[in-house]
Amino acid sequence: MKKMLFSFNDMASGDKASRVVEKSFSRKGSNVVQSDISTSVKRSSGHSYREMTLTFADSQTVVLRVKQTGDIFQVMLNKKALPIKNQDDHDAAIEEIVKGMNAGRTKFQNALARAKVRPPKGIRTxxxxxxxxxxxxxxxxxxxxxxxxxxxxxxxxx
Incomplete structure (x- = not known):
């Protein structure tokens, strides 16, 4: 029997599972600067899930969608679905996510550089x-x- 990393009902920012995931990413060379776990339960593709959003030092974001059973059913890297081969092995899955982040880092940074940021309407220059x-x-x-x-x-x- 596989040990589940997440306890769906007890998920919160700073809980044991969150700290384990953040440490795992740090060991692989990607430092998490901010993490957030949604309080609301969402539903998609017949699965109820909660989202854990991780923001990294290079501004890339990873959203882990955790099912009620405690396993991750979908990973979103920079708002795009990232297929994971090793869903049952969390360390191998994190390795795959880090490889995906490294592979797309240049493209992501170029997209950030091209993005035009307009000040909000209430702010005057x-x-x-x-x-x-x-x-x-x-x-x-x-x-x-x-x-x-x-x-x-x-x-x-x-």
Missing amino acids: TAPKMEVSLTEKRDALKVAIASVREEIAEIRAA
Whole structure:
């Protein structure tokens, strides 16, 4: 009989199973910076499940969908389903997930770099006001420089 890693009813952030999964990923070279376990039970493909979301240092995310029996029935890597061969062996499954993360890291980082981030509607930028302010200062300095040059020219002429 296989020992289950997750206890469906007792799943919570910081529980023993979460810490074991985070340590396993760290041992494989992928550091988890944030983990979250959903409180609500979802249903898909005839399975009731809860989600454990792991965010890594390079901003990649892995969502583990855990069935009521305590095993993982689906893995989502960066919002895309990742097929796992070794579903019964958690260490081998984590190894597969890390390999998938490593294989797609460059593509993921390029997609992040291309993504345009717009500030929320409520936030206003001061760039237009700063431009007007700096233009006014520049014009005032030009006037001041011109008047000083005129005074120098008058002093030299006298």
